[in-house]
Amino acid sequence: xxxxxxxxxxxxxxxxxxxxxxxxxxxxxxxxxxxxxxxxxxxxxxxxxxxxxxxxxxxxxxxxxxxxxxxxxxxxxxxxxxxxxxxxxxxxxxxxxxxxxxxxxxxxxxxxxxxxxxxxxxxxxxxxxxxxxxxxxxxxxxxxxxxxxxxxxxxxxxxxxxxxxxxxxxxxxxxxxxxxxxxxxxxxxxxxxx
Numbered sequence: 001x002x003x004x005x006x007x008x009x010x011x012x013x014x015x016x017x018x019x020x021x022x023x024x025x026x027x028x029x030x031x032x033x034x035x036x037x038x039x040x041x042x043x044x045x046x047x048x049x050x051x052x053x054x055x056x057x058x059x060x061x062x063x064x065x066x067x068x069x070x071x072x073x074x075x076x077x078x079x080x081x082x083x084x085x086x087x088x089x090x091x092x093x094x095x096x097x098x099x100x101x102x103x104x105x106x107x108x109x110x111x112x113x114x115x116x117x118x119x120x121x122x123x124x125x126x127x128x129x130x131x132x133x134x135x136x137x138x139x140x141x142x143x144x145x146x147x148x149x150x151x152x153x154x155x156x157x158x159x160x161x162x163x164x165x166x167x168x169x170x171x172x173x174x175x176x177x178x179x180x181x182x183x184x185x186x187x188x189x190x191x192x193x194x
Contacts, residue, residue: 058185060124060178061149067182068126068133069109069141069148071101076130077138077146099141106194107144108186109137110151110179113159120158120171126150147190149182151175 060066069077081097114132115122122129133148140146153175162168 053184053187056184056188058181061182061185062189066124066150067148068111068129068150069137069146071099071103071141071145071147076126076134077141077148079134079138081134081139097139097142099146100143101145103142103144104194105144106186106191107137107140107146108183109133109140109146109148111136111148111153113153113156115153115155116157117155118157119155120162120166120168121152121174122155124150124152129153145194147182147186149179149186151178151182 064070064073067073067075069075078099083095083097085093085095087093111129111132114128116128117123126133129150137146137148154171158166158171162171
């Protein structure tokens with residue numbers, strides 16, 4: 001199972017980085033070494049951005065309540081993360097935080113194992129996951145549009161004391177499939193060529 005996941009991730013990475021046309025063409029003129037003529041003008045044509053996925057709507061992630069953070073809703077990534085900095089001379093400055101819902105780039109964040117649900121997999125209601133997203137990702141909302149799906153992660157109980165009779169391989173595939181579903185939904189509906 002683990003080898004299958006590694007193979008899938010490797011295949012996706014190679015496909016994303018693979019050959020094909022880069023979308024940029026450059027015409028470099030040739031000049032005679034003995035010629036005193038300046039080379040002709042070089043032109044560059046950029047390809048029009050296109051969606052990298054087919055149209056897709058997730059049954060789960062089309063519902064905004066299944067996102068821990070989204071730029072189009074008020075959530076934990078909008079909470080104030082302003083900090084007081086102590087300078088070398090002992091004076092203090094406050095570094096304020098303001099989320100930027102129109103940032104030029106997006107961030108897609110999947111929080112680590114953190115659910116304190118007592119089942120093998122968490123539910124789709126963010127609890128402790130919000131705290132982790134606040135600590136690890138919220139501050140980035142000042143420079144990127146933050147997307148963080150709430151997914152059915154393996155819980156701390158499932159990680160350290162899994163219930164008897166649970167198919168652990170299937171339990172580990174649930175969060176993988178949830179995050180993949182959220183990612184595909186994000187690319188098809190929210191990315192806008194970023």
